Amino acid sequence: MSRTRVVFVHGLWIHSSSWSPWVDLFREAGYDPIAPGWPGDGATVAETRANPERLAGKGIAEVTDHYAGIIAGLEQPPVVIGHSFGGLIAQKLLGQGLARAAVAIDPGQIKGVKPLPFAQLRSGFPVLGKPGNAKRAVSLTAKQFRYGFGNAIDAAESDALYEQFTIPGPGRPLFEAAAANFRSSSPAKVDVANATRGPLLFVSGGRDHTVPDVVTRAAYKLYAKSPAVTELRQFPDRGHSLVLDHGWREVADVVREWVETKVPAS
Template sequence: MSTHVLFIHGLWIHASAWRPWQDLFEERGYSTSAPGWPGDLETVAATRANPEGLNDVGISQICHHYADIIEGWDEKPLVVGHSFGGLIAQELIANDLVAAAVAIDPAPVKGVKVLPFSQLKSGLPVLGNPANKSRTVALTPKQFKYAFGNAITDEESDALHAAWTIPGPGRPLFEDATANFVRNSPAAVDTHTAVRGPLLLTSGTEDHTVPRSVTLAVAKLYADNTASVTEYHEYEGKGHSLTLDAGWTDVAEDVLAWLAAQGFAPAGAQGAAAAG
């Protein structure tokens, strides 16, 4: 049984932001890793100083990057992804590369036709200029506040921006925005027929970047796949910063409980949790 958890970050956030999650999961008996996207450097500061390695990095390249990492392991991991990391998580499980997947406020897969205003506004720092497709773009504190930090205080949002944000490649946003008009879109996922491990989709009710209606539309795409488990959890009052802000443990504990319910708790973990 797999008890290794692979964490995948989303656009504009460095992989090291998963460290608190890794510490918690490791305390509960899991092993963890959080490798960055192709082009990410080891630290936030290094990536900010030299973001050119992320230029023109798209969804397919990111998917293949993680698939190559997994290929070298002895067993399929569990995967937890946030935002675009949640889209990548769905790609990995649809291709039977992971044992179970959690997609937290995931970027929409091909087939979702809902486009709330807040989602469009959150993407405008990139989508507003076609030249951004092949280069990286950084969010200002104000843009981060709207896209990620709308459900937390200005002070906490600014602190998260300062601690964890990095320039992000524009290509994934352009690919996702045009997915329904491209036959072989890299944002396409087999939601209907893939026989796979269990998948959890989640949404914060106040999310601007991936609004609740978008994640519900994703969940609906899976509705006719009765061969595989797909569940949806909702977090009241949380925005897109839900993996980073002061309430992150609420989400992490829910993910841990779901993994245990699917049979992926490390040996002795369930009993220890019940005793506590």
């Protein structure tokens, strides 16, 4: 029997190589994990930084379709684990019946989520402050990364993560998420009422500026009418870098144990 597949989906501004420790952990636990990049991503951080035009204009629908295509080539539906906008993509794939289970870690804002804290606005301002960025790929500065991702770790670690993993990100998904509640056909819409989907776990960082805990909890509550399993785990002292900073293992172990309970390795 083939091993249970796990697909990791990164978010804006972070390269898929950041998932490497998670991939190793899940492989050792008996799963068959992969961490493919977004459409337009290069194989390395350096390659992606050198070719930002390949990412420009990519939106939520294109990214979702890209991962749906990858899943279509697998022998079985996988568990999908996503961070930030990857968490939004994970929810969409689960709602569409393409995943066995999903984990949404500090997930990008889906349609129906109403809280809009100042910290989230400030984190998104480098992109949302210029409407033309909807057609561009935008890079964060080290200072912007420190506020949006690394505020719960020390400055030296934040700067090191910035140098190691950050890449340009398409501006379009942020504009789509920001306008989601004003568009009936928004690509940020997720089938929260799907009663036959697999289990879903939300993970929230209590000090997250990019996706504050109140935003993750609001998304979690949107699933209340579905009888399918939906759970929430909170890490009060963690920020948006929780999947890649020095404390990644604590989060990964909680996620791995949850997955093992809901979808045992085959």
